[in-house]
Amino acid sequence: MSGTVYVLDTSAVIAGFVPGLADVRQVTVQEVLEEARGLRFKLELETAVTSGKVEIVEPSSSSLVVVEEKVKETGDKLSPTDVKLLALALDLSNAGEEPRLVTDDYAIQNLASLLGLSYEKVLMPGITEVLKWEMKCPACGRTYPPSASRCRVCGSNLIRKPRRKSRQLCKDSH
Numbered sequence: 001m002s003g004t005v006y007v008l009d010t011s012a013v014i015a016g017f018v019p020g021l022a023d024v025r026q027v028t029v030q031e032v033l034e035e036a037r038g039l040r041f042k043l044e045l046e047t048a049v050t051s052g053k054v055e056i057v058e059p060s061s062s063s064l065v066v067v068e069e070k071v072k073e074t075g076d077k078l079s080p081t082d083v084k085l086l087a088l089a090l091d092l093s094n095a096g097e098e099p100r101l102v103t104d105d106y107a108i109q110n111l112a113s114l115l116g117l118s119y120e121k122v123l124m125p126g127i128t129e130v131l132k133w134e135m136k137c138p139a140c141g142r143t144y145p146p147s148a149s150r151c152r153v154c155g156s157n158l159i160r161k162p163r164r165k166s167r168q169l170c171k172d173s174h
Contacts, residue, residue, distance in 0.1 A: 006120070007089045008045075008054065009103035010035040010081070015122035017102055019045055020053030027055045029088060031081040059087035066090060070114060075133030075146025075160065076107045089117045134163040 008019055008028040013036060019026060026048070033049065033056070036042040048054040064087045071078055078086075086108065089099040093116075101112050101119040112119045135144040135158035137151035144151070148158055 004098045004100060005092050007085055007092070007099050007101045008032060009085055009101060009105055009108060010041075011104040012102040012120075012122045013041050013045060015104045017122045020048035020051060025055070026053060027057045027088065027092070029058065029081065029084045030056050031084060035081055057088055057091075059084050060091050063087035063090040063094070067111070067115070070111060072147065073132070074111065074114060075135075075163075076111055077160075078107050078111065082108050082111075086111055086115065086117070090115060093117060132163045133160055135159065136161045 004024045006022060006024055006026045008017070008026055010032050013019060013032075019028075028045075033042070033045050036045050045054065049056060064083065067083050067086045067090065071083065082105065085101060085103075089101050089112065092099040099117060101108060101117060102122065103109060103112075103119055104122050109119050109121075133146050135146060135148045136142070137144075137154060137156050138159050139156040140151060140154045142151055142153055144158060146160070150157060
């Protein structure tokens, strides 16, 4: 079975996406239900799950590893829920489905682009370029990989900055 599958992020529901309304298969992870703040958003999600319009699916451990490695490589800041959503989309893609992450979260959109996954914006304009990050010393200007936190030369706390060499334009997935 192949076809479009919406992978729902909390930001999509908060931005106005009504789960279960679109006529495509819709999935999410349990943590999205737990993240939904406000009675209306939580009720919309729970109703869609209870009625069978949205499925709760756990991603594979192998896809989680792939996404976590890509996060380390790029320096993006993602929550564990974001990582699980990307891993779930990766699983669906590997199974021959056409996942579309429904999200207004720029970090998820950035990683989705780098992983070759499509996304659907809801309210926000979406990313215009794909970024990788680096850490930079504000005192002496040296740069470090995303995992570093202090300058090895002068001891200053590092600041997260986009790596200017590897920027690429983002193909609008919408």
